[in-house]
Amino acid sequence: xxxxxxxGKDRLAGDAKKYCVARTKEPFDLxxxxxxxxxxxxxxxxxxxxxxxxxYGVVYDIPDFLLSRDxxxxxxxxxxxxxxxxxxxxxxxxxxxxxxxxxxxSAVTYLxxxxxxxxxxxxxxxxHILIGLKEHNxxxxxxxxxxxxxxxxxxxxxxALLADTHEx
Numbered sequence: 788x789x790x791x792x793x794x795g796k797d798r799l800a801g802d803a804k805k806y807c808v809a810r811t812k813e814p815f816d817l818x819x820x821x822x823x824x825x826x827x828x829x830x831x832x833x834x835x836x837x838x839x840x841x842x843y844g845v846v847y848d849i850p851d852f853l854l855s856r857d858x859x860x861x862x863x864x865x866x867x868x869x870x871x872x873x874x875x876x877x878x879x880x881x882x883x884x885x886x887x888x889x890x891x892x893s894a895v896t897y898l899x900x901x902x903x904x905x906x907x908x909x910x911x912x913x914x915h916i917l918i919g920l921k922e923h924n925x926x927x928x929x930x931x932x933x934x935x936x937x938x939x940x941x942x943x944x945x946x947a948l949l950a951d952t953h954e955x
Contacts, residue, residue: 788845788919794823798842798870803847808923809884809892814839817933818904819940821876829906829940830876832899843925846894854895871897904932907941917948 794801819829833842849867852858859866862936873879877897884892916937920930938945 810841812883828909
């Protein structure tokens with residue numbers, strides 16, 4: 788969700804442009820079910836759940852050539868598939884979303900291929916999520932939900948997250 792992280796030199800180098808904020812049409816749970824070797828912790832996943840909720844995210848406009856490894860490699864660039872671990876930890880799919888204006892759109896996202904339990908996320912990793920939530924003015928109620936999912940996954944992070952509990 789963090790523009791700065793996605794557009795970092797080691798990622799999309801400024802080519803990802805924010806299109807809009809949106810939420811999933813179908814209900815999901817936010818969980819941390821996959822080990823990210825680059826982040827050295829459990830990474831986020833959307834898990835389809837009838838008792839879940841809409842999950843907020845940021846939709847970016849990314850040049851087509853930066854989506855797959857093959858086309859990005861031709862320009863000596865890193866692809867979104869490589870950044871997200873497509874083919875190893877995640878698979879690329881399309882998801883239905885509702886924008887803040889109420890429009891229905893579809894966007895590419897990545898879902899975990901093989902979920903694992905018992906993995907813990909890290910403060911450094913979740914801070915990228917929390918910064919993005921704040922940066923894009925995601926509703927406080929949803930930010931609280933994300934914090935609760937982080938603490939549910941790794942209770943050791945609870946005190947570190949208290950500083951950003953409410954809107955400032």
